Structure formats: structure tokens, C-alpha cells
Amino acid sequence: MDAQNTQEQAAVQAGEPVKHQVHHSYIWLGTLRVVAILFFAAAISVFSSIIGAISEGMRAGSAEAGLVMLVTVGFSIGFLVVLAGIVFLVHWLAYKRLYYVLGPDEFNLYSGIITKKRVHVPYNKVQSVDQKASLLQRIAGVRTLYIDTAGGANNKAVIVPYVTKHDAEWLRSELFARKDAAVRGVVYQEGARPSAAADAARPQAPGTPVPPADEREGHNVLDVGQQAWDELGGVFAGAAYDGGRVSYEYGLSNKELVLAGLSNKTSFAVLLLGIIVALAQLISFVFDVVPGDDANAIASAAADIGGQILQSGMFALAVAIIGFIIVVWIVSVLGSCIGYGGFRARRRESRIEVEYGLLQHTFQGVDIERVQAVVISQSFIRRLFGYCELSLAKVDANSEGDEGKNAQTKRGVVIHPFVKLSKVPEILAGLVPEFGDVPTERHEVAPVALRRALTRRCIVQGVGFWFAVAVAIFQLTMGLWLDDGLVRIHAFGSLVSIDAYELCTSACVVCYILAALVTVVSAIGAVLWARSSSFAFNERFMQVTNGGFSIETVTFPRQKIQYGYTKTNPLQRRAHTATIKARTAAGVGGTTYALIDATQADAESWLAWLEPRV
Amino acid sequence: MRALPDQKLNPKIKNVWRINDAIWIALVFVCLIVPFAIAVGLDAEWAGIVCIVLVIAFVVLLVIFLVILPPIRYARWRYQLSDEYLDIAKGIIWRKRYIIPFIRVQNTDTRQGPILRAFKLASVTVSTAAGSHEIPGLDAESAEALRDRAAELARLAREDV
Numbered sequence: 151m152d153a154q155n156t157q158e159q160a161a162v163q164a165g166e167p168v169k170h171q172v173h174h175s176y177i178w179l180g181t182l183r184v185v186a187i188l189f190f191a192a193a194i195s196v197f198s199s200i201i202g203a204i205s206e207g208m209r210a211g212s213a214e215a216g217l218v219m220l221v222t223v224g225f226s227i228g229f230l231v232v233l234a235g236i237v238f239l240v241h242w243l244a245y246k247r248l249y250y251v252l253g254p255d256e257f258n259l260y261s262g263i264i265t266k267k268r269v270h271v272p273y274n275k276v277q278s279v280d281q282k283a284s285l286l287q288r289i290a291g292v293r294t295l296y297i298d299t300a301g302g303a304n305n306k307a308v309i310v311p312y313v314t315k316h317d318a319e320w321l322r323s324e325l326f327a328r329k330d331a332a333v334r335g336v337v338y339q340e341g342a343r344p345s346a347a348a349d350a351a352r353p354q355a356p357g358t359p360v361p362p363a364d365e366r367e368g369h370n371v372l373d374v375g376q377q378a379w380d381e382l383g384g385v386f387a388g389a390a391y392d393g394g395r396v397s398y399e400y401g402l403s404n405k406e407l408v409l410a411g412l413s414n415k416t417s418f419a420v421l422l423l424g425i426i427v428a429l430a431q432l433i434s435f436v437f438d439v440v441p442g443d444d445a446n447a448i449a450s451a452a453a454d455i456g457g458q459i460l461q462s463g464m465f466a467l468a469v470a471i472i473g474f475i476i477v478v479w480i481v482s483v484l485g486s487c488i489g490y491g492g493f494r495a496r497r498r499e500s501r502i503e504v505e506y507g508l509l510q511h512t513f514q515g516v517d518i519e520r521v522q523a524v525v526i527s528q529s530f531i532r533r534l535f536g537y538c539e540l541s542l543a544k545v546d547a548n549s550e551g552d553e554g555k556n557a558q559t560k561r562g563v564v565i566h567p568f569v570k571l572s573k574v575p576e577i578l579a580g581l582v583p584e585f586g587d588v589p590t591e592r593h594e595v596a597p598v599a600l601r602r603a604l605t606r607r608c609i610v611q612g613v614g615f616w617f618a619v620a621v622a623i624f625q626l627t628m629g630l631w632l633d634d635g636l637v638r639i640h641a642f643g644s645l646v647s648i649d650a651y652e653l654c655t656s657a658c659v660v661c662y663i664l665a666a667l668v669t670v671v672s673a674i675g676a677v678l679w680a681r682s683s684s685f686a687f688n689e690r691f692m693q694v695t696n697g698g699f700s701i702e703t704v705t706f707p708r709q710k711i712q713y714g715y716t717k718t719n720p721l722q723r724r725a726h727t728a729t730i731k732a733r734t735a736a737g738v739g740g741t742t743y744a745l746i747d748a749t750q751a752d753a754e755s756w757l758a759w760l761e762p763r764v
Numbered sequence: 765m766r767a768l769p770d771q772k773l774n775p776k777i778k779n780v781w782r783i784n785d786a787i788w789i790a791l792v793f794v795c796l797i798v799p800f801a802i803a804v805g806l807d808a809e810w811a812g813i814v815c816i817v818l819v820i821a822f823v824v825l826l827v828i829f830l831v832i833l834p835p836i837r838y839a840r841w842r843y844q845l846s847d848e849y850l851d852i853a854k855g856i857i858w859r860k861r862y863i864i865p866f867i868r869v870q871n872t873d874t875r876q877g878p879i880l881r882a883f884k885l886a887s888v889t890v891s892t893a894a895g896s897h898e899i900p901g902l903d904a905e906s907a908e909a910l911r912d913r914a915a916e917l918a919r920l921a922r923e924d925v
Contacts, residue, residue: 545893712892713864719857733894740894754766760863762848 169249170321175290176245176312181238182286188233196226250310252324255332257297259308269308274332275299277520277545278563279322280307281513288379288511293318297325298547307547322515323394326501329517370404375508376492398580399496402567410568411487413531420482424475431468495565497581502542504563514563516544522736523706523743524585525562526574530699540566540574542582543704543736562736588705589688592695593756598725599747600680607676614668621661628654675699685730685745685752687759692732694743704743710734714760716753728753766861769844769851776883777901778834783879785829793822843899845910848917850890852897866917868892874907890914 199222243263251258257276259269277298287293295310295318313321402410491508502521505513523543532538543562565581579586609615629651675698682697692711695703712735716728727747734741748756797818803811836856844851852862873889880886880900886907887900902910 711865712868712894713862713897715860715862717855717858717860719859723859733892735893757766757861757863760849760865761846762865762867 167251167253169251170317171249172245172310172312173292173314173317174245175287175292176248177238177241179286179290179292179312180241181234184237184241185230185234188230188237192226192230196222248311250321252328257308257325259310271297271299271308272332273325273328276325276329276517277547278514278516279325280515281318281322281511283511285509287312288509291315293511293513295321298545326515326517330500333519370402370407370491372407372488372491372508373401376494379492379508379511394499394501397497397499399494400566400577400580401495402490402493406566406568407487407490407493409535409537410490411483413529413568414482414486418531420475420479424472424479427468427471427475431465431472434464490567493567495581502563502565502581504565516542516563518582518584520544521582521585522562522710522734522741523704524578524582525702525704527702528571528700532568533700536571537568538571538574539564540569540577543706543734543741545735546738585691585705585707587688587690589686589691589693591688592684592686593748593752594684595680595745595747596725596727596749598727599683600677602721602725602727602747603676603680604673607672607679608669612669612672614665614672617668618662618665621658621665625654625658683745685748685756687756694732694745696745706732706734706736706743708759710736711760712740714757716757722747726750730756768853769842771843771845773838773841773843773899773901774885774903775838776885778838780879780883780885780901781834781837782830786826789822789825789829793818845913850897850914852899862897864890864892864897866914869914869917872911872914874911876904888914 200219240263244261247263247266248261250260255272257271257273259271261267261269280296280298281293282296283293292312292314295313297308297310299308310321488508489510490506492511493504493506495502495504497503500518501515502518503513503515505511521542521544525541525543526538527541528538541562541564546562566577569577679696679698682695682701684695686693687708689708691705691707693703693705695701711732714730714732716730718728722728725747726749728750729744729746730748730753731742731744734743797815800811800814800818804815833856840854840856840859842853848866850862850864850866852860852864854860870891870893872891874886875889876886883901884904885901886904887898888902888907888910889896889898891897899910
């Protein structure tokens with residue numbers, strides 16, 4: 151560390167840009183990661199041959215088999231060692247040629263062993279800087295840095311891997327400070343505390359002094375683990391870096407943590423699966439109790455041949471499946487609790503920072519200028535409790551290797567996973583006071599929107615309706631095809647004839663009931679939507695609320711609207727309504743916030759509002 | 765009712781659309797009909813019916829795209845260039861009305877394909893951080909003017925996104 155510092159100082163005096171190397175754990179942690187993957191692949195492929203050898207040995211005599219096994223295992227271990235050596239060499243060479251330079255106008259990342267690669271990021275294009283650390287990286291005290299830039303779908307995040315915690319935090323605040331200077335057209339001064347200038351220049355968040363850690367809002371059991379991490383820091387973490395003044399900070403309370411864990415998507419899906427299995431079991435039980443009539447010919451035939459044993463076996467299986475599902479559910483809830491463990495959101499100067507994850511740690515930082523929208527979303531479950539999820543939309547970049555799998559980054563920055571609705575204004579005022587002046591004059595959707603929503607959701611886009619149509623067509627064709635209504639099949643060694651027509655009809659009736667239920671649910675959704683959807687705009691902000699079983703309210707500054715448009719179809723023109731769509735650059739490649747069937751007058755005044763004023 | 769933008773495209777654009785659509789429809793038609801024509805050559809009677817259906821579809825599509833649609837499309841395509849924003853109205857069934865502030869424009873391109881060039885026209889594409897808009901069929905002069913105007917105002921934008 152010291153040697154590096156003196157080198158840097160020498161370079162600064164010589165007037166050259168400083169080459170910052172990443173941490174040497176790049177070599178051995180990177181190698182370890184690749185080797186672990188290789189090991190698993192090898193273990194799986196070798197496993198089958200070992201099993202084969204063992205079963206061979208059972209027959210041919212143990213001495214020979216033992217030898218074969220020994221050779222196989224020895225050979226694969228040798229192969230792995232050679233591979234690990236190669237991987238290590240590659241990482242070592244890559245490490246030597248991997249460095250970054252903070253130039254006067256841009257950040258440069260140099261990499262590549264054979265093909266040299268240089269990535270430029272002009273400071274004023276930096277959207278957000280995120281950090282992530284796997285468990286191993288955390289123990290070592292290193293982080294992987296993701297620098298997001300604006301640039302649409304094919305723009306990838308710039309990844310700086312394996313930088314120490316200290317360096318990561320230094321680099322982050324350095325990037326933001328330089329960005330700040332670049333945006334305001336000021337020459338950035340090396341070494342000057344970036345916050346001092348920024349503090350004076352921009353309106354500050356209401357300055358509440360930060361209370362000591364144990365008095366801060368929101369605490370839970372897992373925070374202890376987070377504190378332990380903070381204190382231990384990891385082997386190579388380096389000294390803590392002070393990034394600037396924190397004006398607002400909060401965490402999750404125990405209740406919020408558990409509820410956030412309970413309401414995550416996987417656990418909900420697992421719970422649903424469990425309910426379905428239980429329901430299926432219940433139905434089959436009911437069918438079992440009802441004495442078999444003609445339609446249940448197969449069931450009674452099955453009952454003849456030891457059906458009783460089969461039934462009890464099925465029951466045991468169902469119980470086992472339900473038990474398994476409960477275990478998976480508990481694990482997934484615990485997992486997401488740990489994932490949210492150590493959650494902290496804070497406002498540091500002009501940046502919003504969020505960190506979470508007890509084992510795998512994620513740190514997201516975004517400048518207030520780059521926040522595209524504030525999203526308050528109430529899923530159905532959260533709505534039942536009167537809670538909501540708060541997140542900030544920002545311009546996201548695809549980072550290599552985690553397309554799709556990382557939904558968290560695609561959703562922007564979650565600043566609170568589970569918060570009581572009444573606490574939202576307080577949090578927003580603390581974290582993003584710039585979004586304080588939200589419009590209040592709501593323009594509801596047109597009264598005719600209810601009728602249109604009902605036809606749209608129940609018929610035109612109605613799953614239930616089209617399902618019923620499909621079933622009706624099926625029933626008609628079956629009716630034509632099965633003329634005598636009897637189908638003879640060979641079952642259980644004897645000829646059984648079933649009244650297929652009746653069976654088909656009863657199945658169709660079940661389908662119709664299902665379709666009707668779905669349609670009723672859609673209708674309720676449509677009514678709820680028409681009642682709670684609206685949009686609003688004032689001097690600086692626009693707000694779009696789309697309701698239904700879940701409600702999402704999005705607030706975004708006028709400045710962030712790239713363009714807006716209205717869209718009408720002939721029916722809307724007759725009903726004097728229009729769909730309004732505002733497009734921002736949030737997400738990957740942009741996001742459209744839309745409201746269907748605003749009144750024509752509202753849509754027109756909105757279009758007039760969109761025109762830039764001098 | 766908000767007044768429609770006052771500028772129309774250059775009337776020659778109708779012919780550009782006609783040629784463009786004719787080429788595409790003919791290409792698809794040829795690709796579809798060749799296998800069936802070969803089948804007819806190999807004495808498959810049903811293929812003859814398919815060929816006739818395809819030819820009818822071809823003619824109908826040509827009539828729709830060359831005779832009926834271009835004038836309507838042309839009449840519905842309006843734009844207006846104010847000092848601060850671009851106002852576009854287009855669409856026949858689904859009518860859209862765009863307001864694109866120039867300070868959000870990231871870059872503007874003019875493009876001239878072979879067909880456009882033959883008619884001495886150019887299309888201008890105006891790109892924002894979240895999507896782009898094309899104004900097809902302007903005469904070269906107003907295309908240049910539009911591009912310059914957009915580029916000038918885009919420079920005044922305080923920040924990119």
C-alpha cells in the first residue's frame with residue numbers, strides 16, 4: 151500500500167496520469183472462482199464414471215476396480231491442477247495489464263492481454279456507480295464496481311473488478327465529484343475535498359445532523375451482522391473512506407424486514423404452489439368419498455385393483471410435497487431476509503446511496519440529478535397491509551453476464567422494500583427533498599373509461615373470455631366427432647365403455663366456471679382501475695397513477711421527459727378520450743409511463759404543458 | 765381541439781412510399797409463389813389454387829398500398845417546427861401526436877436512400893435518449909434546416925439525460 155502511494159505521488163509530481171491497479175486478489179480470488187466452477191463440472195462428469203467403476207468392481211473383484219478408480223480420480227485431479235495453473239497464469243497476466251486512470255475529462259479503463267482494450271467514460275456521462283461483493287470478496291474486503299452510463303440498450307456498464315473497499319469508495323466519490331465539476335463546467339481540482347465546493351454550490355437537503363448509529367431510525371436483528379462486517383471490514387479493506395456528509399439515513403425495522411422477506415416473489419410463488427397442491431389433494435379426496443357413478447367408471451375400476459394402497463401412497467406423497475414446499479418457503483423467506491439484511495439508505499450530499507445484503511453485498515449510488523422517477527408501488531399483498539415499495543428509476547445499463555437474472559438492478563434502486571404508506575412523505579422528504587413539490591391536482595380518467603376498461607379487460611384482452619370461446623369451439627367439434635357418445639377403451643384387462651360425451655361436457659362446464667371466475671376478477675380489476683387511476687402535473691413534475699389490485703404511482707420531473715405523445719383509436723375519439731404516454735430514459739432503453747383514457751381536454755392541456763417554456 | 769401542425773411532407777413522398785411498398789410486396793410475393801409454381805410444374809393440382817390465391821392477394825395488397833393508403837397517409841402526416849419543439853401528428857387509425865422538445869434531442873441525422881435520392885428528398889431522424897423519430901420526405905433544403913436547428917438547440921441542453 152505504502153509503496154503504491156509513493157509511486158503515485160512520484161507520478162503526480164511528474165505530471166503523468168496515475169495508473170491505479172486493481173487489488174491483487176483479482177489473481178487468486180478470480181482463479182479460485184474459475185477453479186471452483188471447473189471443479190464442479192469435473193466432479194459431475196467424473197461422478198458417473200466412478201459409479202460405473204464401482205458397479206463394475208462389484209462384479210470383477212475389488213482390487214482391480216480400486217485401481218481403475220484411483221487412476222480415474224488421479225488423472226482428473228492432475229488435469230484440474232494443470233487447468234488451475236493455466237487459469238492462474240491468465241489471471242496474473244490480465245492483472246498486470248488491468249488498470250484505470252482518472253484523466254482530466256474522462257475515466258479510462260485499460261485491459262486485455264492480447265487485444266488491448268481501453269474504455270473511456272466522460273465524467274458527465276456517469277449515471278450511477280454501484281458496488282457488489284460476493285461472500286468471498288467480502289471476506290477479502292474487495293468490491294466489484296459497476297459504472298453505468300447513459301446510452302440505451304446496447305450500452306454495457308463499465309466493470310472495475312476487485313478494488314479494495316477503501317479504493318472503491320474513494321473512486322465512487324471521486325467520480326461523482328468530477329462529474330459534478332464537469333456538468334457545471336468547473337475545472338476539477340485534484341485533491342480538493344469535492345464536497346466543499348458541491349456543498350456551497352447546490353441547495354442542500356434539509357440539514358438534520360446524523361444521530362449516532364443506535365439512535366437512527368429503523369433497526370433489526372440482522373443489523374448486528376452488518377455492523378460486524380463494517381467493523382471487521384475484510385482482510386484488505388483498507389481504512390474507511392469518508393465520502394461526504396450524510397444528511398439522512400434509515401434502515402429497516404424488524405417488522406419491515408420480516409414482511410419484506412415474506413412478500414418476495416419466489417416465496418409467494420412457492421406458497422401458491424403449496425396451495426394448489428393442497429387443493430388438488432382435497433379435490434381428489436372429495437372425489438374419493440363420493441361414491442362412484444357411471445362417469446367414474448375408471449375410478450371404480452382403479453379402486454378394484456389395489457386402489458386403496460395407491461390412494462394412501464398418493465396421500466403420503468402429497469404430504470411430503472407440502473412439507474417440502476413449506477421448507478422451501480421458509481428457506482426462501484430467510485434467504486430474502488438475509489438478502490435485505492443490513493439494508494441502509496442514505497442521502498450523502500447530492501447522492502442517494504442504498505446498500506443491502508448480509509452475505510452478498512450490493513451498494514448502489516445514484517446522483518439526484520440522474521434520478522428519473524420516484525416509484526411508489528403497492529402490490530396486492532402490500533396493499534392489504536397498507537404498505538408499499540419505494541424505488542427510484544434510473545438509467546440502467548446492461549452489465550455483462552447478468553442480463554435477466556439480476557432483476558434488482560433492472561428495477562432501479564429500491565430505497566425501501568416495505569414501508570407504511572403514511573411514512574412515505576417523510577422518507578421522500580429526507581432522501582429526495584427535490585421531489586417534494588409533487589402535483590396535487592389530479593386529473594381522473596374519463597367517466598367513460600370504466601365502460602371501456604370493462605370491455606377491454608373482460609372481452610378484448612380478457613383471458614377468461616377467450617378461454618371460454620376456445621372451450622366452446624372444442625365442445626362443438628367434440629359434439630360433431632363423437633356421434634354415439636361412447637368410447638370403448640381397453641383398461642385393466644377388460645373392455646370399458648365410457649360415456650365420453652358426458653365426461654367432455656362436465657369437463658367443459660368446469661372450464662366455463664373457471665373462465666367466469668377469471669372474467670369476474672378482471673371486471674373487479676377494471677372497476678378498481680377506473681376508480682383509482684389518474685395523472686397530475688404542475689410546474690416541475692408529472693405524476694401518473696395506475697390502479698387496480700395493485701397500485702403504482704410514478705412521479706417524474708418535467709425535465710426528464712424525453713418526449714410525450716397522445717394516442718387515440720377511433721373508439722377513443724368517439725368517446726372523447728386519449729391515451730397519454732410520457733417517455734423517459736429510465737431503465738434499459740427507456741420507459742413509457744402511460745395512462746389510458748384520460749379525457750380529451752386533459753390530454754390536450756397536458757400536450758400544451760409538454761411544450762418547453764423559455 | 766388542438767390545431768393540427770401546419771407543415772405537410774413533400775407531395776413526392778407518396779411516390780416514394782409507393783415504390784418502396786411495391787418493392788417489398790413484390791419481393792415477398794416472389795418468395796412465396798416460387799415453391800408453388802414449381803409444384804405446379806410437377807403436376808400438383810392443389811398448388812395451382814394456392815398460386816391463384818396468392819396472385820389475388822398480391823393484387824389486393826398492391827391496390828391497398830399503392831392506390832388507397834398513400835393519399836390518406838400523406839394527409840394525416842403533419843409536422844411543425846417551432847423554436848423549442850417538434851410537433852408531429854400521424855397515424856390513420858391510431859392517431860398519435862408527439863411533442864419532442866429540442867433540448868432533449870441527442871442527435872439528428874439526415875438520410876437519403878436511393879429512392880429518396882431519385883426524388884431529391886431526404887429523411888431526418890431526431891433521436892432522444894429514449895427513442896427516435898423520423899420525418900420522411902423533406903426536400904433536401906428543409907431537411908438541412910431542420911437538422912441544423914435541432915443540433916443548435918440540442919447543444920443548449922444543460923445535461924444529457
